[in-house]
Amino acid sequence: MSFEFLNPVEDVVVAHSALLPNQSLGQRIAIHSKQNGIPELKGVHIAIIGVEEGRRAEDNFGAGNNFGVIRKYLYQLFPGNWFSKIVDLGNIPQGETEEDSYFALQEIIVYLVKNNIIPIIIGGGQDLTYANYRAYDKLEQTVNLTTVDTKFDLGTIEEEISSTSFLSKVIMEQPSNLFNYSNIGYQTYFNSQEEIDLLEKLYFDTYRLGEITNDIKIVEPVFRDTDVVSIDIGSVRRAEAPANNNAVPNGFYGETICAISRYAGISDKVSSFGIYEYNAKLDEKDQTAHLIAQMIWYFIEGFNFRTNEYPFTSKKDYTKYIVPIEDTTINFFKSNKSDRWWMEVEHPNNKTTKHTLIPCTYQDYLRAGNQVIPERWWKTFRKLN
Numbered sequence: 001m002s003f004e005f006l007n008p009v010e011d012v013v014v015a016h017s018a019l020l021p022n023q024s025l026g027q028r029i030a031i032h033s034k035q036n037g038i039p040e041l042k043g044v045h046i047a048i049i050g051v052e053e054g055r056r057a058e059d060n061f062g063a064g065n066n067f068g069v070i071r072k073y074l075y076q077l078f079p080g081n082w083f084s085k086i087v088d089l090g091n092i093p094q095g096e097t098e099e100d101s102y103f104a105l106q107e108i109i110v111y112l113v114k115n116n117i118i119p120i121i122i123g124g125g126q127d128l129t130y131a132n133y134r135a136y137d138k139l140e141q142t143v144n145l146t147t148v149d150t151k152f153d154l155g156t157i158e159e160e161i162s163s164t165s166f167l168s169k170v171i172m173e174q175p176s177n178l179f180n181y182s183n184i185g186y187q188t189y190f191n192s193q194e195e196i197d198l199l200e201k202l203y204f205d206t207y208r209l210g211e212i213t214n215d216i217k218i219v220e221p222v223f224r225d226t227d228v229v230s231i232d233i234g235s236v237r238r239a240e241a242p243a244n245n246n247a248v249p250n251g252f253y254g255e256t257i258c259a260i261s262r263y264a265g266i267s268d269k270v271s272s273f274g275i276y277e278y279n280a281k282l283d284e285k286d287q288t289a290h291l292i293a294q295m296i297w298y299f300i301e302g303f304n305f306r307t308n309e310y311p312f313t314s315k316k317d318y319t320k321y322i323v324p325i326e327d328t329t330i331n332f333f334k335s336n337k338s339d340r341w342w343m344e345v346e347h348p349n350n351k352t353t354k355h356t357l358i359p360c361t362y363q364d365y366l367r368a369g370n371q372v373i374p375e376r377w378w379k380t381f382r383k384l385n
Contacts, residue, residue, distance in 0.1 A: 005104060007091045008032045013068040017075045026075030032090040045084040046300060047112055050091035050122045053101035056162040057125030057277060060245040064124035066280035067091060073293035082304040102131035109135035113271050118303065120296055121274035126153065126163040129230040132272055133170050142179040145170065146222060148231040148260060150187045150248060154195050163277065182222050184260065185209045185235045185252060203379035209250065216259055221359035223267040231275045233288060243288030244277045254291050261295040265302020268310035273299055307338045323368040330377060332365045341365055343377050347384035356384065
């Protein structure tokens, strides 16, 4: 595939990286520059891409520019004991139309994911999530999508796609490859009861900000079963991340969004990761850029600690627990390697596969022992049957 339409990282940022210590990320990342061109992708694990498309970022005019500030802070961080090979492919420039930008992003994601390279996308409007999702059409697989957002961004199917209406297109438009959608961090007063009820009827998973704040560990199994992650930087409270015109007083703290990013990275299944709605002109003292750089660092850190437990292979590496509950039995599996848990869901209507394993927590196992069916088990069962 040709990446000729990608713009290189700005000269001033490349020059800045050249002055950094040898141990810094700026010296470890192969950067697309005017002088050296696009880096070799053989053996690469992660590719960073900026998308300069913000025309459909509702009430956030100016989003999708000046990603060099984020790169400056990212490059000067120091990696851990990482094995991953990382490239920075530069930026997709704003297309003549929004659809042109979507198409360019889709083509790059298809190529990267087919070659087992995880794209880290920096946007631009969160409507780019739709383009990310549509890239999986060509990958011929069902998709689990997780957004970290104060709102569901449902809109209506009749609306033009935007950062506040892309989800309805993901759910309703054909071909429909979506199996599950999860939202992490929604704030109830920003979402109508009709929207909350709709997602419940579709057996999707939604987690209020307060739930995550009380116990961040509940997001781990959600990401373990996710392909596409989309973070609206507006999910972080304004005091922590001001570079978004839609930022609000309540939201995640910086350390929490970094922990969430690490959970996304450590998931064996996550194959693309995006952070959207960055608006550089609103960024006080580059605070948001610095935070996004740290979020990317934590995602890469998580990736370097993947345990390769997906797809679920030999059951000899797991301890099986059988829990009778009501008129059924739920089989739980605990990994002997990572101590993580899965539960088995039957779907007898499928002629080729009779069971599906979905991630869960130890608390789900304990609840089942107390004769309470885990919510994620129930929702998955209803979708499959």
